[in-house]
Amino acid sequence: MPTVAVAKTVQLSSLGISHIPSPETLLQECRDPGISLSPPRQAKRRPAIVMMESEDDDHPNQPIGTPDEAFSTASRNRKAFRHLQEQRKQLPIARGRESLIRSIASNDVTIILGETGSGKTTQLPQYLLEGGSYHGQIAVTQPRRVAATSLAARVSAEQGQALGTLVGYSVRFDERVGLGTRIKYLTDGMLVREMMNDPLLTCYDVVIVDEAHERTLRTDIVLASLKRILALRNGNGVDSSAKGKAKANPLKVVIMSATLDAEKFSKFFESAPVLYVKGRQHPVSIYYTSSSQSDYLDAALRTFFQIHVDRPPGDVLIFLPGQDDIENLESSLRMYANQLPQNVPDVIICSLYASLPNGQQAKVFLPTPPDSRKCILATNIAETSITIPGVRYVIDSGKQKEKRHLARIAGSGFDTLLTTDITKSSATQRAGRAGREGHGYCFRLYTEEAFNSMIASVEPEVLRSSLTSVYLQLKVIGQDLDTMPFMDRPDQESVGSALRTLWLLDAIDDSRHLTDFGRSLAVFPLEPQYAATLLASVKHNCTAEVMSVVALLSSSSPLFPDTSSQRDKANEARTKFRHPSGDHWTMLNVFRAYDEVCASEGKSGRKDWCKHNFVNQRALREAWSIRAQLRGICERMDIDWSLSCGNEESPLLRSLLRGLLQHVALLQPDGTYKQVMGPSVVKIHPSSFLTDKRSPAIIYNELVYTTNIYARGVSAVYKSFIAEFPKLTGMRLS
DNA sequence: GAGCACTGC
Numbered sequence: 001m002p003t004v005a006v007a008k009t010v011q012l013s014s015l016g017i018s019h020i021p022s023p024e025t026l027l028q029e030c031r032d033p034g035i036s037l038s039p040p041r042q043a044k045r046r047p048a049i050v051m052m053e054s055e056d057d058d059h060p061n062q063p064i065g066t067p068d069e070a071f072s073t074a075s076r077n078r079k080a081f082r083h084l085q086e087q088r089k090q091l092p093i094a095r096g097r098e099s100l101i102r103s104i105a106s107n108d109v110t111i112i113l114g115e116t117g118s119g120k121t122t123q124l125p126q127y128l129l130e131g132g133s134y135h136g137q138i139a140v141t142q143p144r145r146v147a148a149t150s151l152a153a154r155v156s157a158e159q160g161q162a163l164g165t166l167v168g169y170s171v172r173f174d175e176r177v178g179l180g181t182r183i184k185y186l187t188d189g190m191l192v193r194e195m196m197n198d199p200l201l202t203c204y205d206v207v208i209v210d211e212a213h214e215r216t217l218r219t220d221i222v223l224a225s226l227k228r229i230l231a232l233r234n235g236n237g238v239d240s241s242a243k244g245k246a247k248a249n250p251l252k253v254v255i256m257s258a259t260l261d262a263e264k265f266s267k268f269f270e271s272a273p274v275l276y277v278k279g280r281q282h283p284v285s286i287y288y289t290s291s292s293q294s295d296y297l298d299a300a301l302r303t304f305f306q307i308h309v310d311r312p313p314g315d316v317l318i319f320l321p322g323q324d325d326i327e328n329l330e331s332s333l334r335m336y337a338n339q340l341p342q343n344v345p346d347v348i349i350c351s352l353y354a355s356l357p358n359g360q361q362a363k364v365f366l367p368t369p370p371d372s373r374k375c376i377l378a379t380n381i382a383e384t385s386i387t388i389p390g391v392r393y394v395i396d397s398g399k400q401k402e403k404r405h406l407a408r409i410a411g412s413g414f415d416t417l418l419t420t421d422i423t424k425s426s427a428t429q430r431a432g433r434a435g436r437e438g439h440g441y442c443f444r445l446y447t448e449e450a451f452n453s454m455i456a457s458v459e460p461e462v463l464r465s466s467l468t469s470v471y472l473q474l475k476v477i478g479q480d481l482d483t484m485p486f487m488d489r490p491d492q493e494s495v496g497s498a499l500r501t502l503w504l505l506d507a508i509d510d511s512r513h514l515t516d517f518g519r520s521l522a523v524f525p526l527e528p529q530y531a532a533t534l535l536a537s538v539k540h541n542c543t544a545e546v547m548s549v550v551a552l553l554s555s556s557s558p559l560f561p562d563t564s565s566q567r568d569k570a571n572e573a574r575t576k577f578r579h580p581s582g583d584h585w586t587m588l589n590v591f592r593a594y595d596e597v598c599a600s601e602g603k604s605g606r607k608d609w610c611k612h613n614f615v616n617q618r619a620l621r622e623a624w625s626i627r628a629q630l631r632g633i634c635e636r637m638d639i640d641w642s643l644s645c646g647n648e649e650s651p652l653l654r655s656l657l658r659g660l661l662q663h664v665a666l667l668q669p670d671g672t673y674k675q676v677m678g679p680s681v682v683k684i685h686p687s688s689f690l691t692d693k694r695s696p697a698i699i700y701n702e703l704v705y706t707t708n709i710y711a712r713g714v715s716a717v718y719k720s721f722i723a724e725f726p727k728l729t730g731m732r733l734s
Numbered sequence: 735g736a737g738c739a740c741t742g743c
Contacts, residue, residue, distance in 0.1 A: 143741065172743050189742040218742065322739060354740065380739055401739035417738065461741090469743090525743035554743095562737065629743090686735040706737070 084158050088123070100124065100275065101131045104206075108234050109253045109272035113262040115279025116432055120256055121210050122155050125183045128206055134252070136205035137181065141188040143216045144385060145171040152176065152185040172525065173625050188218035192225075192473060196522065199477040200229050206252040212265060213257040213425070214384070215460035215487075221470060224484045225477070226253050227269065259425045261457060268487050282435035284394075288448040296320075296397040297329050299445045303395050305336065307443070308373055309344060314392025315374040317382060319430050321399045321419045326351050326377045333375060346372035352386065353379040355557065357618075364388050383429050387436065394434040398422055398446040405466045406705075407497040408678060413466065414703035421450075425457040460488045467498040468528055472507055475514040476522045504661050504677075504727055505532045524633060525626075526554055533659030534630070537652075542645035543634070546655045548591045549584050551627040553701055553713065557619040559587055562687065570614035577613075581649050582690045582698070582715030584656060594620050653699070653717050654724075660699045661728050665711065666719075667696050673711065676728060685710040697722060 088094070104110050114120040125138050142148040152169035159166050164176030170186040177184055186194075188209070195201060207226060212219055234250045255265045255272075262274050293299040300318050307316055320326050330349055337347035350364045368374045368390055376388055380400055402420045407413040422430075427444065434440025444451065462470075467490060471481045481495050502508045505528055507518030517535070524531040530550045537546035552559055560574060577593065579585035590613075597609045610617035634641040645651040657664070665673035665682055671694060672681050682703060684691045690698065693716070701713030722728060 145742080187742065193743055214741090216741070322737090324737065353738095355738070383740090385740075403739070419739090473743095556741080558738075567736095626743095683735095687737095691735075704738085708736095710736080 081157070081160055085160075088158060096277070097123075097127050101127055101133070103273060103275060104128065104252055104254060105133060107273055108230055108251070109255065109269040111262050111265045111269070111272050111274040112254060112256045112277060113274055114256055114258060114277040116258065116281050117436075118277040118279040120277050121151060122158070124254065124256075125206075125208060126155060126158065129182055134205040136249075137203055138183045138206040138208065139191060139201075139204045140183065140185045140208040140210055141191050141219070141222060142185060143188055143211050143214050143219065145174075145187055146385070147211075148185040148187050149174065152183075155183060155185075173629065188216060188222050192218050192221050193525070195225055196473060196476045199225075200233055201251070202233075202249060204251065205249075206254065208254040208256065210256045211258070212255045213259045213261045213457065215458065215462075217461040217465050217470065220460055220462045220486060220488070221473070221484075223255070223265075223268070224486045225479075226251075227485050228479070259428075259457060261425075264487070281432060282438050282440060284431050284435040284440040284442050286431060287441070287443045288451065289445055290447070292447050292450060293445050296399060296445050297325060297332070300329060300395050300397060301332050301336070303443050303445065304333065304375060307393050307395075307441075308347065308375075311393065311441070313345075313373065315368055315376065315388070315390045316393040316395060317376045317378060317388060317391045317433055318395040318397070319382065319400075320377060320379065320397050321401045322379060323353050323355065325397075326353060326379070329377055333377075348372055348374045350374060350376045351378070352376055352382055352388075354381050355561065361386075380426075382433065383426065387433075389437065391433055391436065392438065392440050394430055394440065394442040396422075396427060396430045396442060396444045396446075398427070398444060398450065400426065402464075404464050405494075407466070407491075407494040413497055414680075414705050414709065416705045421454060423456060423458050424451065424454045427451060427454065462486060462490055463488055463494075467494055468501045471495070471498040472502055472514075472518060472522050472528050475502075475508065476519060480512075501662060502528065505529065505659070507532075520637070523637065525629065526550060529659040529663075530554060531659070533655050536658035537655040538639055538643070540645065540651035540655050541643045542648075542651035542655060543639065543641045544644040545588055545652050547627055547630050547634075547641055548623070549588050549652065549656070551623040551630060552587050552591060552619065554626050555619045555622040557616050557622060559590060559616055559619045560614070560687070561616050566614070573612065573614045578689055579649075581653060582695075583688055583701075583713050584652065584715045585649060586689055588652070590615055591620065591623065650718075650721075653715055654721050656715065657699055657717055657721055657725070660701070661725060663700045663702075663711075664717075664722060664728065665698050665700070667694060667698075673698060676722070680709050682709045682711045684714050685712040688712065688714045690714045690716060 112120055112124070121140065125140055128134055128138055140151070142151065148169050148171050152167055153163050156163040156165075156167035161167060165178050165180055167183045168177035168181040168185075169175070170177055170184060170190050172187070172190065191201075191207075201207060209219060209222055209226070212223065230251055230253060253269070255269070257265055266272050266274050289299070297320075300320070304316055304318065318329070320329065330351060333347065333349050337349070340347070348368065352361060352364050364374075364376050364386075365388070374390065376382070376391070382388060398421060399419050400422050401417055404416050404418070405413055406416060431440075431442035431444075434442050467481060474481055474484060481490070481498070499508070499512065502518065503510075505518075505521070506515055507521050507528060509515055520535060521528050521531040524534060526534065530553060534543070534546055534550050537543040560570070577586050577589040579589055594606070594609070594615075597606055601609065607617060610620065631641045662677045664676040666676060668674050668681070672683055674681055680703070682700075684698070685704070688711075695716035697717050697719050698711065698714050699717050700711035702711075704710050704712055
């Protein structure tokens with residue numbers, strides 16, 4: 001390795017050496033690494049009432065290709081279909097089938113505590129369908145799209161039907177349901193959307209909430225809503241006004257959770273019974289360090305080589321907080337791996353994090369060649385979203401990155417992204433990744449005391465997020481954030497901040513009533529701020545431009561990814577898109593150029609164009625889908641989305657301002673900016689094309705708090721634009 | 735003059 005790599009290497013601090021040791025020295029050190037490991041102990045088995053056991057997986061692994069390709073061909077193949085039926089029949093879960101059906105029939109709510117690999121998610125809906133007691137639809141919610149689609153494909157195949165007939169799914173941008181669909185897998189966000197049109201979820205006889213322990217924002221909305229709906233539809237809940245009402249269309253609710261939180265769910269649903277379903281997880285031996293490690297990268301490096309040299313074959317999965325750590329550890333591992341003696345197996349290093357291009361993500365699924373060992377460096381993505389085969393050893397840094405929204409009474413608050421300690425349930429989940437295929441080993445780079453003092457499970461998202469969208473969505477179903485029976489109640493500052501934002505947008509009036517404008521905002525699958533921008537574009541005759549920009553801003557990937565090694569080259573390549581007004585028009589220029597490339601070039605031409613210009617094709621593709629969805633919604637609302645302002649810059653900026661009222665700041669003499677609607681002094685992020693430009697007034701997409709409070713996604717606006725908004729100028733005076 | 739865990743409509 002060249003010396004450049006050495007500079008990026010983690011310090012082998014606890015070895016007390018500053019030079020790079022020879023491979024022999026390193027291996028010797030690794031056998032006595034200063035991380036002494038206490039005797040292995042078996043992962044605690046759950047003291048469960050064992051009901052059933054299954055050979056099956058809850059979640060088929062990441063599908064290679066589309067769900068259709070994976071399963072519908074199989075369903076056409078008679079032999080494969082018979083095999084599937086044979087598997088189903090032989091599942092031990094079949095023995096528990098009747099008791100499951102009975103319990104659900106005699107209770108409004110049933111909690112199922114299912115271990116990993118128990119097969120509950122694929123089998124239970126089929127049991128309820130085949131049992132014949134329910135004639136409406138059965139909904140099964142999932143936090144992730146890929147789970148919803150692949151589960152639907154699997155269950156459809158087990159039913160011997162084409163996907164989208166008896167069994168279907170519904171996720172954003174993709175839906176496979178028919179008139180005869182009885183089992184529907186959908187994302188929890190999709191069910192929240194459906195509630196906005198059908199607040200009592202009348203088309204469902206059964207709603208199964210899977211992975212409830214993850215406590216996503218949308219899961220919590222679903223849980224709170226279900227409690228309300230039960231009172232209204234079944235007439236026996238806490239809502240006394242609903243008592244005595246006809247139970248013509250009662251609802252059954254099943255909550256599936258993977259952790260001991262089941263008790264909390266049971267309590268929330270007034271002592272609902274808890275059923276335990278045994279899984280098929282292999283035992284995992286857990287090791288702790290004897291003393292706490294100040295440098296988890298160093299500790300991970302040593303532990304890896306210790307495993308590599310002393311332990312039998314099996315791939316190693318290392319959990320780290322973020323991309324930065326992954327890149328650093330990767331370069332250290334490579335350097336030492338290249339110096340290993342001949343008789344030690346090769347090391348294949350793979351990284352895995354969400355923003356990694358798909359091609360490189362796919363590397364982790366390639367089978368490990370004989371006489372080598374794969375070492376996967378991953379973020380939390382490998383904890384729930386992606387299951388990697390062949391992993392036998394897990395190294396757990398005990399750290400993760402956590403996003404947290406800091407609400408402010410004044411202004412709209414900002415997000416932080418900080419490295420924090422993981423939770424007990426997260427540690428257990430990580431360890432479990434070693435026991436998918438056989439007896440596994442988990443090396444925790446922290447002490448047993450540290451584990452014991454970890455909090456039990458992650459703080460629900462509802463306590464950490466901006467609630468603006470949620471507040472608006474609840475208003476549409478006639479509910480109030482303050483009166484919803486949340487499992488965990490968000491604090492007043494957070495609620496007040498959401499309330500204030502919606503009032504400023506004119507989504508609610510002075511009496512907190514939803515306005516017609518607010519109702520329109522909620523129709524769009526966008527942050528309310530961007531929905532307001534979109535609706536404002538009609539007045540300014542620039543819907544075509546605004547739609548592209550809003551779609552890009554809503555994409556989950558950044559348009560201009562930061563590539564530290566090629567930063568200057570990237571900046572140069574992107575210069576041609578630059579627009580003097582700032583980042584929004586610059587983004588639009590990229591999208592317009594991409595549109596032209598798409599019209600003239602094929603798949604590989606588009607890809608090359610993106611690479612050559614250092615723009616993220618994933619962001620453009622996603623924005624393309626979002627824009628198509630927005631166009632469809634506009635058509636239904638009779639809005640002409642083709643209205644264009646050409647190259648006139650003001651209409652787009654004035655539309656943006658309509659949504660970003662809380663994100664306006666004015667230049668101060670010292671070159672910093674002062675928020676108009678809040679107390680903060682902010683700086684323009686150095687990645688912005690407006691940095692150092694000293695524009696008198698700016699709007700920005702978001703604030704991020706790192707070394708400073710930075711405004712990102714910035715455009716310059718005229719002060720006269722700001723004067724058009726009485727609420728904004730009123731605030732300034734007060 | 736900088737640093738981005740993961741989802742979702």
